[in-house]
Amino acid sequence: GDILSLGPNAGRILARWGLHDRLWAVCGHHPGLNLHNHLGELVRFQKSEQPMFGAYSYNGHRAEIHGILFEHALELGVNIRMGEEVAEYWEDDARGASGVTLMGGEELEADVVVAADGVRSFARKFVLNYQDRPKPSGYAVYRAWFDAAEQGVDKDPLTRHMVTDGDVFYGWIGQDVHMLTSSNLGGKTISWVITHKDDTGLLDTSSLPGKMEDVLKIVQGWDPRCAAILSKAPECVDWKLTVHDPLPTWISKSGRIILIGDAAHPFLPTSAQGASQAIEDGVTLAVLLQLAGKQNVPVALQAWEKIRYQRVRDSQVMGESTRDKWHQAKPEDKGEKLDMPRPAWLFAFDAEAHAYEVYDDIREEIEREGYSLPTLA
Known part of the structure; x- marks a missing residue:
């Protein structure tokens, strides 16, 4: 997806390479996961632990983390x-x-x-x-990453909570569906991903342009904050999950x-x-x-x-x-x-x-x- 998550088992290696400060600067720093049922009732707050087992996790935009690793390889003299x-x-x-x-x-x-x-x-x-x-996993995700201010996230009372107090991480779970969304870089950017059942056969590509009307159908009858956050994205990706x-x-x-x-x-x-x-x-x-x-x-x-x-x-x-x-x-x-x-x-x-x-x-x-x-x- 758009977010690349590196647990402490990888984080201790990257820190050993001297990359902590560069990675930390481009990653989100939310206090924990606010998990809700599909109706919007908070069912669990799971606190974020940093560091954990003596090492840090890094969660940021895939392209920015790739860029840091790419530059590090060049600094080591790797021919790319x-x-x-x-x-x-x-x-x-x-x-x-x-x-x-x-x-x-x-x-x-x-x-x-x-x-x-x-x-x-x-x-x-x-x-x-x-x-x-x-082979198809039977699931697919829609995902998006966008600028919060450009899409008016702070202006909508149903989405304002994503950007008013630094980085946050929210989730909703329901029958055969879960949705996760987070703000990053002090609430400047928003990412979301919604996993759902999908019976599409194996395609030549795993990634297609998503249709917002299809995304919103998945959360009909859900906590209205879900549709509000999803609809702020100017576009999204329909990503078919495959397994082996x-x-x-x-x-x-x-x-x-x-x-x-x-x-x-x-x-x-x-x-x-x-x-x-x-x-x-x-x-x-x-x-x-x-x-x-x-x-x-x-x-x-x-x-x-x-x-x-x-x-x-x-x-x-x-x-x-x-x-x-x-x-x-x-x-x-x-x-x-x-x-x-x-x-x-x-x-x-x-x-x-x-x-x-x-x-x-x-x-x-x-x-x-x-x-x-x-x-x-």
Whole structure:
């Protein structure tokens, strides 16, 4: 969506890279989630904790957070080429090499290729050796981000509460629907997202222009603040949510091309962990490649898969359970049972430290018993 949420499990990594101040400046700082039933009765206030488990969360506009990470990569000397399209992935086991061929015919060779090409990954076919496609989740979201003053949010008594006292975070839950909205940057911008049932089949694109009349139909009979906030958006996106059964592997046959992030394990928005798990993926992989060295890239990737596979699945399931409990809640349901989960196993985790701690044992296990496809508990 428009908001990129990074939990403390990712936040501790980004702070370690020296990015806290830059990220903090572009993120929202609400006191907590005001959760209502669809009629507008407050059923739970879940206080925001900053820091949590010794690290900060960051929630801001996707483009601004991407920009900070992009600039950081350039500062480190990373060569980033925009507008290039991969025509083919390849690996040469005999030479211990892998690479890509670009649409223009240029060939790029490396010790390892990390394919972070999203839920509709082109690399996935090479890694799996068959065409695997995402499937509709049965849900879609409408989402928007806009300037509060330009859209008169402060002038409407039904929306004024979004901008009069700094950043705020509101939610409404009903049968098969939930809506979340927040103000950011001291009430200067508004974002909203509304998740609803959708039986559209798999399309060539996940993102379409939304129709406001369709959005407003979803909240007919709801707290009038919902329609008021939704209708302030000058436009919105209709985003079809797709899911994947767990892939049998994330590693190519010769162990030199790897799927990472949404290409390996797409997340639902209710997990608020898609970006965080991708960062965990990346830092874990970096540690293992450092420890293994160029001569042992396949072992590093196999160890990475073993470390990440179950943890990622547990995080995905948490997002599904959050959606289901909100969508099945009765109007009279109240209290802590409606909270967004903040388990220590997820948020207190230090992916970098963990990778350093467990690599040698996992490497020895792989060398002793050989590589096998990952399994889930």
